[in-house]
Amino acid sequence: MNRRRFFGFLQKEFRHIFRDRRTMLILFGMPIVQILLFGFAITNEIKNVNVAVLDMAHDDVSRDITNRILSSEYFHLYQNLQSEKEIETAFKSGKVKEVIVFENNLAKNIYSKNIGNIQIISDATDPNTANTIVAYTRAILLNYQQELNKGTKPPAIIQTEVRMWFNEELKGVYLFVPGVMTIIMMLVSAMMTSISLAREKETGTLEALMVSPLKSWQVILGKVIPYLVLSFSITLVTLGLSMFVFHVPIRGNIFLLLGEVLLFVITALSFGILISSIAPNQMAAMLISMMGLMLPTIILSGYIFPIDNMPVPLQVISNIIPARWFISMLRDIMLKGAGWSVVWKDTCVLAFMAVVFLFLASRRFKMKLR
Amino acid sequence: MKLTGENIIEVENLVKRFGSFTAVDNISFQVKKGEVFGFLGANGAGKTTAIKMLIGLWSPTSGKANVAGFDLFTEANQIRKNIGYMAQRFSLYEDLTVIENIQFYGGIYGLRKNILKERAEELISELGMESFRKELIKNIPLGWKQKLALSVAMIHKPKIVFLDEPTSGVDPITRRQFWDLIYNAAEKGTTVFITTHYMDESEYCDRVSIMVDGRIEALDTPAQLKKQFNAESMDEVFLRLARPTESISK
Amino acid sequence: MRTIIVIIRKEFLQIFRNRAMLPQIIMMPLIQLLILSNAATFEIRHLNMHVIDQDQSQASRQLIGKFKASNYFELSDFSFDEKHADEDIMQGKDRCILMIPKGFEHDLMKEQHTKLLLNINAIDGAAAGVINTYALSIIQNFNQQIDAQWINQQQFDQQKILNTPYSFWYNPYMNYKTFMVPGLIVMLLTMVGMFMSAQNIVREKEIGTIEQINVTPIKKAHFIIGKQVPFLIIGLVQLTIGLLVARWVFSIHILGSIPIIYLFATVYLITLLGFGLLISTMVETQQQAMFLAWFFMVIFILMSGLFTPIEAMPQWAQNITKFNPIAYFVSVMRMVVLKGSSIKDILPQLTAISIGGLVMCSLATLRYRKRAG
Numbered sequence: 001m002n003r004r005r006f007f008g009f010l011q012k013e014f015r016h017i018f019r020d021r022r023t024m025l026i027l028f029g030m031p032i033v034q035i036l037l038f039g040f041a042i043t044n045e046i047k048n049v050n051v052a053v054l055d056m057a058h059d060d061v062s063r064d065i066t067n068r069i070l071s072s073e074y075f076h077l078y079q080n081l082q083s084e085k086e087i088e089t090a091f092k093s094g095k096v097k098e099v100i101v102f103e104n105n106l107a108k109n110i111y112s113k114n115i116g117n118i119q120i121i122s123d124a125t126d127p128n129t130a131n132t133i134v135a136y137t138r139a140i141l142l143n144y145q146q147e148l149n150k151g152t153k154p155p156a157i158i159q160t161e162v163r164m165w166f167n168e169e170l171k172g173v174y175l176f177v178p179g180v181m182t183i184i185m186m187l188v189s190a191m192m193t194s195i196s197l198a199r200e201k202e203t204g205t206l207e208a209l210m211v212s213p214l215k216s217w218q219v220i221l222g223k224v225i226p227y228l229v230l231s232f233s234i235t236l237v238t239l240g241l242s243m244f245v246f247h248v249p250i251r252g253n254i255f256l257l258l259g260e261v262l263l264f265v266i267t268a269l270s271f272g273i274l275i276s277s278i279a280p281n282q283m284a285a286m287l288i289s290m291m292g293l294m295l296p297t298i299i300l301s302g303y304i305f306p307i308d309n310m311p312v313p314l315q316v317i318s319n320i321i322p323a324r325w326f327i328s329m330l331r332d333i334m335l336k337g338a339g340w341s342v343v344w345k346d347t348c349v350l351a352f353m354a355v356v357f358l359f360l361a362s363r364r365f366k367m368k369l370r
Numbered sequence: 371m372k373l374t375g376e377n378i379i380e381v382e383n384l385v386k387r388f389g390s391f392t393a394v395d396n397i398s399f400q401v402k403k404g405e406v407f408g409f410l411g412a413n414g415a416g417k418t419t420a421i422k423m424l425i426g427l428w429s430p431t432s433g434k435a436n437v438a439g440f441d442l443f444t445e446a447n448q449i450r451k452n453i454g455y456m457a458q459r460f461s462l463y464e465d466l467t468v469i470e471n472i473q474f475y476g477g478i479y480g481l482r483k484n485i486l487k488e489r490a491e492e493l494i495s496e497l498g499m500e501s502f503r504k505e506l507i508k509n510i511p512l513g514w515k516q517k518l519a520l521s522v523a524m525i526h527k528p529k530i531v532f533l534d535e536p537t538s539g540v541d542p543i544t545r546r547q548f549w550d551l552i553y554n555a556a557e558k559g560t561t562v563f564i565t566t567h568y569m570d571e572s573e574y575c576d577r578v579s580i581m582v583d584g585r586i587e588a589l590d591t592p593a594q595l596k597k598q599f600n601a602e603s604m605d606e607v608f609l610r611l612a613r614p615t616e617s618i619s620k
Numbered sequence: 621m622r623t624i625i626v627i628i629r630k631e632f633l634q635i636f637r638n639r640a641m642l643p644q645i646i647m648m649p650l651i652q653l654l655i656l657s658n659a660a661t662f663e664i665r666h667l668n669m670h671v672i673d674q675d676q677s678q679a680s681r682q683l684i685g686k687f688k689a690s691n692y693f694e695l696s697d698f699s700f701d702e703k704h705a706d707e708d709i710m711q712g713k714d715r716c717i718l719m720i721p722k723g724f725e726h727d728l729m730k731e732q733h734t735k736l737l738l739n740i741n742a743i744d745g746a747a748a749g750v751i752n753t754y755a756l757s758i759i760q761n762f763n764q765q766i767d768a769q770w771i772n773q774q775q776f777d778q779q780k781i782l783n784t785p786y787s788f789w790y791n792p793y794m795n796y797k798t799f800m801v802p803g804l805i806v807m808l809l810t811m812v813g814m815f816m817s818a819q820n821i822v823r824e825k826e827i828g829t830i831e832q833i834n835v836t837p838i839k840k841a842h843f844i845i846g847k848q849v850p851f852l853i854i855g856l857v858q859l860t861i862g863l864l865v866a867r868w869v870f871s872i873h874i875l876g877s878i879p880i881i882y883l884f885a886t887v888y889l890i891t892l893l894g895f896g897l898l899i900s901t902m903v904e905t906q907q908q909a910m911f912l913a914w915f916f917m918v919i920f921i922l923m924s925g926l927f928t929p930i931e932a933m934p935q936w937a938q939n940i941t942k943f944n945p946i947a948y949f950v951s952v953m954r955m956v957v958l959k960g961s962s963i964k965d966i967l968p969q970l971t972a973i974s975i976g977g978l979v980m981c982s983l984a985t986l987r988y989r990k991r992a993g
Binding site for chain 3: 030091097117139142148283
């Protein structure tokens with residue numbers, strides 16, 4: 001009898017959530033759009049950088065080198081400068097990231113004095129880009145230098161063989177898929193759950209449910225299961241998209257992966273329940289989830305910003321963020337093909353967090369209802 | 371009541387459909403200047419829909435209407451200047467004080483500063499709310515809020531004031547005081563258009579129309595209606611009208 | 621005009637009456653600026669490198685010394701066997717492995733040709749690319765140094781040399797925070813502005829006061845303007861706080877003109893708030909407003925060039941960026957603050973954002989209906 005009652009309740013909850021088409025559209029659309037963006041549009045790769053050339057030499061060497069630089073996929077000639085004064089203007093317009101200056105009599109200097117000067121000036125407002133494009137430019141110049149010396153015997157050549165592990169083509173989307181999945185799970189499991197529970201509290205319907213013949217854990221479970229199903233299915237959609245459109249591999253065991261997903265959803269749900277037990281109304285639930293959950297998760301979980309780059313205090317704080325453990329686990333399993341022996345520690349941490357959140361939430365709820 | 375016989379609201383064949391559902395089904399009526407006009411009906415009979423069309427919140431599907439001398443379809447903004455409205459749902463800002471609410475609503479009706487100040491003082495002393503003046507709305511009792519909401523709806527001295535179930539959820543004493551305010555306004559020449567489902571309140575109205583399923587089934591003075599339906603009270607009138615359809619729908 | 625002031629006054633009263641609001645408007649951006657500027661970094665420094673030196677020679681030690689001296693790498697582990705190193709990469713302890721095979725020095729001396737092996741964890745593809753560039757340039761440097769030594773010993777032919785001095789303008793210490801802080805200020809005032817404006821009208825819808833306003837003769841444009849101005853002022857206050865923090869905490873001197881920043885910020889905020897109010901007119905509940913605002917904001921921020929350069933995007937994505945207000949403001953902030961760009965330099969951006977503002981506000985005004993279907 002009680003079980004039938006419970007399923008009736010569960011059915012009502014499902015209808016309630018899935019009826020809001022607009023929210024559904026956003027929830028499913030968000031990870032899809034993000035994966036597409038990360039896959040197709042957003043990259044840290046440096047390509048087609050606008051450069052300007054100030055050629056005071058106007059000889060074969062300067063023309064040769066200019067051609068050489070422009071024929072690489074990294075650079076694109078934006079303008080030819082006439083004087084040094086124009087360098088500043090070029091940078092200030094924001095269009096040009098690097099200026100290459102060839103000295104007077106470059107070719108003559110090389111052939112008579114064996115040394116020629118080529119100056120590289122870069123707009124270092126973005127230090128990363130500046131560093132990289134200067135390095136690229138110098139590599140091209142070094143190459144040219146070696147060609148100049150062809151026929152002579154070079155003293156030494158060190159050849160470096162580079163192997164890119166786990167992601168040979170250096171695709172950006174590999175890094176972001178686990179993060180995007182995690183954020184959306186947080187959003188659905190923790191944030192939506194907390195808001196919807198807070199709403200029931202606000203409108204008083206939660207109390208009505210609590211005095212019904214349903215047991216209180218059944219009420220919470222009934223409220224939570226639809227969100228569990230929802231976030232699990234969004235995760236599957238995201239995973240499918242990244243696999244079939246961007247060929248992100250799942251090198252590890254898929255069942256292990258899904259198991260961890262389930263664990264994380266439960267952790268996030270318990271966090272959501274905890275928030276709703278603290279928040280007096282929807283607005284507060286929204287704010288707490290936003291400021292206390294979503295932002296720290298986005299900033300400190302390693303979703304976009306690598307944790308190893310952060311200062312130590314932030315690295316320490318990142319340890320209390322559930323998503324941090326989950327994202328690292330996802331990357332291990334999907335991209336490195338790691339197994340249980342690598343991820344068991346992270347799993348324990350997550351499970352422990354889930355238990356703590358649930359314990360705290362249940363205590364708060366009991367206190368409230370008494 | 372000194373009715374001049376001049377119509378201030380004229381409604382002809384007004385219809386409102388939501389998809390296939392007809393909420394207001396071809397209603398026609400006139401309201402005279404200075405009248406207290408009761409608009410009765412069960413929940414869902416179409417009262418609120420009708421009122422929302424007349425005050426320019428919803429567009430009618432078809433029909434004609436003239437409110438305060440202006441056409442409902444082409445001169446909605448002129449109408450807005452000449453009417454006041456108090457919604458079924460409470461509509462003062464809970465996080466503003468009494469005086470701040472008055473100043474806000476008076477301000478958006480474009481009242482000049484000195485006039486607004488005068489009216490605000492007048493209003494507060496009329497309601498006897500001096501001690502509440504700087505109190506947040508959320509901290510004052512519901513009855514006071516309702517009376518304040520009514521006065522605020524009339525801050526710009528409109529020709530007509532529309533009240534959508536203003537007394538729901540209010541205790542009988544406050545309701546009595548509320549009606550005093552309404553009479554007061556009517557006394558000064560304001561036309562009052564009020565919806566309610568308290569039948570005893572309809573006795574206070576000059577004329578009453580009763581809506582059933584989107585149509586106006588009866589319209590007259592309370593006394594005439596009781597006579598027509600051979601009833602003791604308005605309650606009975608209403609039950610006679612409403613019951614047949616109820617049994618049909620079941 | 622008077623009605624606009626009435627609305628503004630009321631909005632401010634409500635904002636300041638809510639005790640949770642003020643700290644959120646003032647403190648949150650401050651704290652976040654401090655945290656984000658430290659956390660939001662793609663700067664590549666002190667990366668853990670695992671060294672397998674099987675050669676144990678003078679040359680190998682010299683090369684390792686070069687890596688040690690650079691800022692980019694932290695030599696965290698040394699071992700002789702690859703299996704151990706592989707495990708460290710697997711567990712995420714090390715980012716890359718430099719493998720110096722046996723005979724490195726011998727081959728270099730005797731055959732003038734030798735080999736190195738570099739393994740990089742490329743899950744973060746972009747970072748891997750940069751690590752690769754850094755490592756190769758260190759190795760090249762080492763190579764040239766050896767060349768120079770040996771040429772001096774006159775054992776080899778005279779070589780032609782291209783001397784390539786380089787300089788970094790505008791940020792000579794290559795401080796990543798200098799680069800990020802102006803952009804982060806934009807992000808913070810965007811987040812608060814967008815959420816607050818998106819919640820605004822729908823909140824009045826939820827509590828029912830919107831009807832009361834809709835029956836008044838107030839003009840739609842006046843209403844929208846009255847709603848926008850308070851958030852505009854709050855945004856400018858946040859901008860001021862942000863710039864002060866940038867100056868006093870991060871020692872970033874504003875090279876360009878401050879009025880230009882405020883001018884641009886004003887136009888930008890009008891656009892942004894117009895968009896927020898547009899969202900607000902389109903939804904039924906605050907929850908929906910929040911999700912929708914969140915959705916657009918994530919996309920806008922990701923594609924704004926704040927974290928990843930816009931030039932790196934494919935052309936079609938760059939074209940989309942032309943409709944992204946955040947992208948304009950981020951680039952203008954960087955140009956004016958860091959490079960001292962003048963009004964002439966930012967004229968294209970200013971024009972674009974002005975058009976955007978006009979469109980957004982008109983749309984919000986049109987969408988906001990006093991009378992429903």
